[in-house]
Amino acid sequence: MNTHRLKRPLSALSAATLLAALVAAPVPVRAEPSLGSGGPTATQGANADSVQTRSPDRSDSPAEADAGSEAITDTVLQVGADSTARNLSWMSESAGGGEIRWAPASELVGGKLPADADKAETTDSGLAADLKRHFNHASMTDLKPGIDYAYQVGSEEDGYTEVQQFTTGSAGGDDEFLVFGDPQVGAGGGDPDDAAGWDRTLSSAAATADDPSFFYSLGDQVNSAGNQEQYAQYLAPEATRTIPQATTIGNHDVSSKAYEQHFNRPNVSQDHGGGGVITSGGDYWFIEDGVLFLNINSNSPDMDAHAEFIDEVVAEHGDQARWTVLGFHHSIYSTATHWDDLDVKRLRKAIPPVAARNDIDLVVSGHDHIYNRTFLMDGEGKPVEGSEAGAEEEKEDGQTLYLTLTSSSGSKFYDYVPGLDWEGKSVHNDVPAFTRVRVSDEALRATTYEVPAGGPPADGERAEAQAAAEQIDDVELRRAEAEEPAPDDDAGADAGSGASAGADSAAGADDAGANDDADSAGTSDDADAGADDAGTSDDAGTGGTASDSAASDGAASGGVGSDGTDDENGTDSGTADAGTADSGSEADATEANAAGTGDDSDSSGTASASGDGDLPRTGGGLALPLAVGAGALALGATLLVVSRRRRGAGLS
Template sequence: MTTHRLRRRFSALSAGVLLTGLVAAPLPADAQGLGSGTPSPGPTESQPRTSDETGPQQRTETGTEAITDAVLQVGADSTARNVSWMSESSGGGEVRWAPASELAGNELPDDAQTAETTDSGIGADLSRHFNHATMTDLEPGTEYAYQVGSEEDGFTEVARFTTGDDGGDDEFLVFGDPQIGAGGGTPDDASAWDRTLTSAVATAKNPDFFYSLGDQVNSAISQDEYGQYLAPDPTRTLPQATTIGNHDVSSKAYEQHFNRPNVSADHGGGGPLTSGGDYWFTESDVLFININSNSSDMDAHAEFIDDVVAEHGDQARWTVLGFHHSIYSTATHWDDADVKRLRKAIPPVAARNDIDLVVSGHDHIYNRTFLMDGEGKPIPGADAGREQEKAEGQTLYLTLTSSTGSKFYSHVPGLEWEGKSVYNDVPAFTRVRVSDDALQATTYEVPAGGGGQSEGQAESQAASEQVDDVELTRAGSGEPGPGEDAEADTSADGSDGGVGGSDAEADGTDADAGAGGDADGAGADAGGADGADAGTGADGADASGAQGTGSQADAGAEGDSASADAGTGAQADAGAEAGGDLPRTGGDLGLPVAVGAVAVILGAVLVAAARRRRGAGRA
């Protein structure tokens, strides 16, 4: 057999094995029951609860579950709201809506407005169909009712939402990494996410939307985890915006579940089997820009931010930038290669576009910086007080911690940008109030055991405990406007919750076995990390024992170290800083995920061997 023919066969075999790992193995064990009426087995200690048990399903008029995962999202501006849902059948889907005042009982009127799907197709799990549609020409300060579905599959029950009033005092909620599935069922991420989201909605006063900063799920391909993330009622009654995290990127499921507005085809995009795309929207006269920080093309991100601000910045009273990988965290990801790359690229872009606030997640510790300049340094004389007056070109950065609490990271003291950190190992959220004169960001923790959907709104609100409060104003803007709360900062420094034995998740080639390969911070193309530019050069990893229940394997060889990040079980994180503490997680590795991990690793070995053979042939 000639060398040329051998190389061709070797490459074909490699591609086949990789495809098996990316598509076949990550399917949940009960995926064959989706939409088929076949009962799924009950949860076990190593299997997270399904959305059937953690929240209401999308019930159709016929009482079936042909329509699931309906989710309300922000539109391009306050006059539009996007929706997405999964269906048993393909084609023919639409959204119906009308002012709630026109409802007859709980039925939409016959002349309700309708809009057909703008995008639909087979889901990433090859089991359901995704559907996107948009409600338009919405009036401000109006309550609307809507439902989604099709004549073939039926329609969801009517849900309601209220549009905001542009130009007034408004607010939105921000959440760090829900990462449903990271706990492997113990703790129950789905219940914790429900508790935190419900508590936040009860604490706030009519928020316009909520913002999830990435890693919505632990395993990018897992329909079950998406079902649990979307199970809480507020996902259908309060619009949301999402950021793509490193645990979301390596599947089309993220793009299919979230119908984002103004997505760029040229900036921060994904590949044939990955999600991505920078996007923007306006809400309450605030300009929100979101970039896919998994993409390493910093020039493309900078061009996108420059263009959006140039076109829309003059109409905005504030500008907020969101992305997943925090560049100013005070936890173990701060020194990762991809984070360093972002930390070099983002501050000059933020300064020249006068970005007011940057929000990120990824590192599972809350941190607020000093006001930062365009060189990435704290401004001279900066302090960590509640009142922060910014000059043009100065930016405040917030890192949000986990909103579910199944994984936390160790605090890294002494970093020059640290204004205030809170590391109590408690889920948290941030409430941002907006006026013409100020942005006020108040952060609350939600201890386990308090609040929750079944315990009522009053108890849910009581479960929120304030841990930080900061008010951002502009130099020369005068005193803060009316309606600003004078809530005291009840926690000066937070307390050390002792996150011993946690595990620094690698941002190089974190191959998510349940997702077919998560590229943690690289511009991920089909099914994998871009090795050379993905921050895969690991400095070694600390393989310390996992905390709590479940087990965690941490490996970190130099070079192309990769880890199998099990969607429902053990997580292997590569490329951690040598000697660093490692983040907590738990769970056991399920059989389908194990098969996927083996297939991905074998495929990677075969690809590498094929490349060596090609190199030898050329030599």
């Protein structure tokens, strides 16, 4: 496998930009350094709602629209705030005056939009990062589900693009979307041809899926952040104009305003994960297919801000969705060389408790150019007991499945690192891949395919020449059904008489040495409040969650730290340090009760009530001592009577 490295020296401005953004990652095996050119300051307008009007007296589109305007380039169809909206971005020669026009495809007349098509003016525009063109953002609104729509963008001065079509998703039915790891167009330097590889993978995925609602690109869309030619190659496939897309910002995208200019993302936070003067950023969210999608800028090291963003969005919009998916670039559970990077370890400490307390079902990431699926993971970043990474995973609240997507273009791949505890299934064939996610009320089903390289398609035979997708993984994620307690379950009733001791025992709090205040994710109330380090403060460690030990940084259960060594306890339990009891040790029952933990030595299997010491919890426990005592008294009385009779007989 060839290793491609950029020869161009890093400019002082780019170096300062990378340092300011904290995105300079260590160079992994068979990987190249993250080099990106900065761009100029761009005026960024408010992400206001588009103004939609009707223009019945408007003439048909300009004649230039028949062939498409050469003055308009880089048109990108994107997701909107929800399924009733779609966002657009494009580049133009002229400044200002741009608009988007749309109508149901059934209203097209001779392939043209009708005179009374809906239209909306740009909500944001300005000089592009290359100082040569102008970027434009606009939105289509009030779209209906399950409808084919046609649209075009442009202006009177620059003309209009060709009419393109897309289909909106269903309303609460079975839907699907596509997920891609790093395209990183330009990383191959032409060998391999990553632009052609990206086109092949995207086209194959679109042909494999059944009318996907959108596709999700997990960062590093381009290799050099400010390279307009690489953006043009990334956006060249027709699917970028006919299938809405959502993007994650990668470490190769961050050091220029070009990312923000090319992608008109919905609901971008102005307070969380933002970029800088010449860098891109911003956490954002949207709802599609009945799924709440949260996207964070993992280049930003402010974990408290990311946690606050996730907490606030889920609290406000979580009840509007049937599933919750989190996306960001830097995979925290990969099986390749980035797993031990400092920025990845920081994320691996911060994300699991936030994911657990918000009951995030699926996390998708890229960055490491290898495919990996974890076991179900808990709020401490440990594999859930019983999770086997099979074809079906049944999750309880607070448990999350993590997917790492490999390269979607074939530009580069990373070496496999075996023996990491979170590895459920890893595939490292150095072949581009994509994941198809099918959504229903009952399940999320993620099926991953590889797309082997094929020869260039002949004219008119593109579909036939596309390499067939080959399935490499398939998993269906379902929620565990709540079990109703048996009516005559004495143990359950018994546990309910204590201070929620039965609930603590069921949550595994006793075995983990967690306090009674721990939530179902295994984090303390302090962590649940998200007040310190996104729920991973040292305070949480006193309740049985991971502290700043090697186990917490390393994200390896079984006591393996981030450096692949055993934790300082020297055990295989993977329990936290900082004063918590090892699950394999014999803690004193009195101390355990005083700390509010359950009594593991209770023969009934239920936790003893806090403050009761070693006394049994029910009167039945006194039956045997009372019977023995009564027998001893009866025997003593009998012996006393016999003794007196013998003495009386002797005196007579």
